[in-house]
Amino acid sequence: xxxxxxxxxxxxxxxxxxxxxxxxxxxxxxxxxxxxxxxxxxxxxxxxxxxxxxxxxxxxxxxxxxxxxxxxxxxxxxxxxxxxxxxxxxxxxxxxxxxxxxxxxxxxxxxxxxxxxxxxxxxxxxxxxxxxxxxxxxxxxxxxxxxxxxxxxxxxxxxxxxxxxxxxxxxxxxxxxxxxxxxxxxxxxxxxxxxxxxxxxxxxxxxxxxxxxxxxxxxxxxxxxxxxxxxxxxxxxxxxxxxxxxxxxxxxxxxxxxxxxxxxxxxxxxxxxxxxxxxxxxxxxxxxxxxxxxxxxxxxxxxxxxxxxxxxxxxx
Amino acid sequence: xxxxxxxxxxxxxxxxxxxxxxxxxxxxxxxxxxxxxxxxxxxxxxxxxxxxxxxxxxxxxxxxxxxxxxxxxxxxxxxxxxxxxxxxxxxxxxxxxxxxxxxxxxxxxxxxxxxxxxxxxxxxxxxxxxxxxxxxxxxxxxxxxxxxxxxxxxxxxxxxxxxxxxxxxxxxxxxxxxxxxxxxxxxxxxxxxxxxxxxxxxxxxxxxxxxxxxxxxx
Numbered sequence: 167x168x169x170x171x172x173x174x175x176x177x178x179x180x181x182x183x184x185x186x187x188x189x190x191x192x193x194x195x196x197x198x199x200x201x202x203x204x205x206x207x208x209x210x211x212x213x214x215x216x217x218x219x220x221x222x223x224x225x226x227x228x229x230x231x232x233x234x235x236x237x238x239x240x241x242x243x244x245x246x247x248x249x250x251x252x253x254x255x256x257x258x259x260x261x262x263x264x265x266x267x268x269x270x271x272x273x274x275x276x277x278x279x280x281x282x283x284x285x286x287x288x289x290x291x292x293x294x295x296x297x298x299x300x301x302x303x304x305x306x307x308x309x310x311x312x313x314x315x316x317x318x319x320x321x322x323x324x325x326x327x328x329x330x331x332x333x334x335x336x337x338x339x340x341x342x343x344x345x346x347x348x349x350x351x352x353x354x355x356x357x358x359x360x361x362x363x364x365x366x367x368x369x370x371x372x373x374x375x376x377x378x379x380x381x382x383x384x385x386x387x388x389x390x391x392x393x394x395x396x397x398x399x400x401x402x403x404x405x406x407x408x409x410x411x412x413x414x415x416x417x418x419x420x421x422x423x424x425x426x427x428x429x430x431x432x433x434x435x436x437x438x439x440x441x442x443x444x445x446x447x448x449x450x451x452x453x454x455x456x457x458x459x460x461x462x463x464x465x466x467x468x469x470x471x472x473x474x475x476x477x478x479x480x481x482x
Numbered sequence: 483x484x485x486x487x488x489x490x491x492x493x494x495x496x497x498x499x500x501x502x503x504x505x506x507x508x509x510x511x512x513x514x515x516x517x518x519x520x521x522x523x524x525x526x527x528x529x530x531x532x533x534x535x536x537x538x539x540x541x542x543x544x545x546x547x548x549x550x551x552x553x554x555x556x557x558x559x560x561x562x563x564x565x566x567x568x569x570x571x572x573x574x575x576x577x578x579x580x581x582x583x584x585x586x587x588x589x590x591x592x593x594x595x596x597x598x599x600x601x602x603x604x605x606x607x608x609x610x611x612x613x614x615x616x617x618x619x620x621x622x623x624x625x626x627x628x629x630x631x632x633x634x635x636x637x638x639x640x641x642x643x644x645x646x647x648x649x650x651x652x653x654x655x656x657x658x659x660x661x662x663x664x665x666x667x668x669x670x671x672x673x674x675x676x677x678x679x680x681x682x683x684x685x686x687x688x689x690x691x692x693x694x695x696x697x698x699x700x
Contacts, residue, residue: 169619169632229617229637237616240596249595249620303690304589304626476626481572482684 173227175467179324180220181256181295182317182462185288186325188213188263192285193350194329200344204337209329210270214263217291221256248301252294259287292321295466305473306374307381312365316465319361323354324462327455334452345417348451352410355458359403381472390472393464402461406454413447530586534606534671535644536694537658538678539579543665546571550579550657550666554642557656564631566642567657576683576700579666581642581657582629583680583693584608586671590621590630590641598639606671606694607644615639626686627693644668 191209193199225231231238244250262284269276296314303309330347368374369382385394546569554560554567567581584601588608591599598614599621601607610630615638621630622639630641645655653659658668671694678696680688685697 169622224618227618229615229619229632229639230612231616231618231637233637237596237614240614241616241618243597244595247593247595247620249593249618253595302589302593302623304624473623475623475628476690477628477684477686479570479628480684481570481576481578 170227170470170473172467173223175470176463177220177223177227178295178298178317178470179463179466180216180223182292182321182466183324183328183459184213184216184220184263185259185291186321186323187216187329188259188266188284188288188325189292189322190326190329192281192288195281198346199350200346203344203347204333205326205329205347207270208332208336209325210263210267212328212332213288214260214267217256217263218260221260248294248297252298255287255290255294259284259291262287289318292318295321299469299473304476305381306378306476307369307472307474308469309374309378310365310368312361312368313469316358316361316365319354319358320462320465323351323358324459326351326354327458331452331455331459334448345414348410348413348417351458352407352414355403355407355410359407362403375476377474377476381474384472384474385468390468394468397464398461398468401457402464406458406461409450409454413451416447531601531603531606533604534584534586534694535649535668536584536606536671536674536696537581538667538669538674538695539697540665540667541577541698541700543663544577544579545663545665546577547662549660549662553656553660554581557645558640560631560640561633561635564633564640566631566640572683578682578685578697579657580627580695580697582608582644583627583691583695584644585694586692587690589624589626589691593620593624595620602646605644605649607646607649609643609646610639610641612636612638612640626690 187209189209190199191206191213194203194205194209199205225235225238228238241250241253262280266276266280266284269280293314296317299305299308300310300313326347366382366386369378372379384390548569551565551567551569555562555565558566560566567579570578570580584607586606588599588601590610591601591608594615595618596614596616598611600609600611602609612633617632617637617639619632619639622628622632630639632639648655654668658666661667674694674696678698680693680695680697682697682699
């Protein structure tokens with residue numbers, strides 16, 4: 167319907183993903199993701215390249231700016247435009263995240279200020295991807311103050327997933343599976359479900375007008391319903407939710423089981439069983455992380471594609 | 483025993499989840515009234531420029547000759563699928579000749595990252611400089627009236643500028659000059675807004691951008 171398509175949707179997704187990856191490693195570094203963690207590096211490495219690649223996609227989507235690239239520098243000019251804010255935020259974030267990654271790579275302690283500025287810029291990047299759409303009154307479906315909330319929560323969730331996936335493949339020397347990570351992810355996925363529910367509740371309350379409802383209908387029941395329910399809700403949210411709930415239950419039981427073991431003094435039996443089970447749950451965990459990211463990308467695409475203008479350009 | 487415990491736990495979490503959902507939905511709904519109040523304040527705002535000129539369309543006088551559209555296209559050579567002016571029509575025989583409405587609060591100018599839009603202090607005309615445009619398409623979403631369009635050949639946005647060069651030399655725009663029945667006219671918005679507004683046959687709420695145009699239905 168509108169002018170923007172896949173490139174912009176992927177750009178919005180990558181902006182959130184990179185920001186989320188940085189924040190994951192930041193949280194891990196500060197000890198929020200368990201005492202022993204392997205998530206404290208990979209997120210830093212990938213965040214700047216991901217956001218930079220996203221920005222490149224934004225540039226490829228330009229019209230005249232692609233033919234006359236010197237015009238792009240002017241995108242720093244209009245301080246009332248959210249897109250201009252975004253250009254500043256993205257530039258600053260890419261710069262800071264790159265320096266932070268350099269410190270991590272050299273195994274040197276980066277100044278605390280740098281890490282914190284990076285974290286603030288990461289949050290700003292994630293929020294900006296939502297704000298870009300939320301300020302457009304011409305598209306009632308976007309024009310919701312819950313839009314940045316949904317995008318930030320999704321950014322954190324996809325960033326955690328990406329960092330966990332990469333840590334699994336590239337940080338093989340110290341594999342740790344902290345239950346804290348699953349708990350945090352359970353919390354994030356729940357928050358995302360809640361914020362998306364609130365987002366639709368706000369639209370169906372009628373506060374954003376009839377056109378916003380038409381856009382929402384596209385997602386819930388009409389042409390975009392299949393990817394919405396299948397990829398976003400089922401695969402991206404409910405599936406992972408069920409899995410994380412189960413995991414946190416198993417982990418609650420585990421200490422109990424160990425005590426029982428000690429009592430019966432039957433230590434050699436469960437070891438093999440546990441290994442098999444943990445490999446299985448490890449695979450499920452990876453699948454879950456993949457699904458969360460697919461859900462995140464689907465969310466951005468659906469929101470961009472469901473944009474109906476406040477007026478369809480016809481006389482009634 | 484442990485089975486019972488599990489059921490209880492899940493029931494409790496279902497209730498918790500439900501309560502949380504309800505609260506979040508309520509939070510989602512609450513601030514609407516506040517926002518609406520803000521909007522009504524905005525509506526009565528003072529004009530943003532020294533003077534604001536605008537278009538007036540009188541449907542009863544329009545013979546749908548489309549001269550206004552033709553002269554505009556011939557003068558400014560826009561691509562036909564990226565028009566500066568359109569004559570909108572429906573099956574009931576209603577019509578409206580519309581271009582950019584040179585809004586008092588132009589959404590295009592607000593969102594354009596490269597400052598390609600300027601609103602003239604002298605007459606409130608919104609002029610878009612195509613040579614600055616990067617073609618990001620943000621203004622296409624922002625404008626509720628579909629006034630800016632991307633010209634395919636150049637990849638840059640362009641739109642009606644109220645023939646500002648003609649204005650500066652003391653005459654009116656081409657479209658107004660060529661209208662045989664004076665259905666399309668121009669004037670000072672101080673006077674035009676006494677006669678009507680743009681709350682017209684399905685058009686968006688004028689409060690969004692305060693358009694400088696009025697349409698008088700048959």
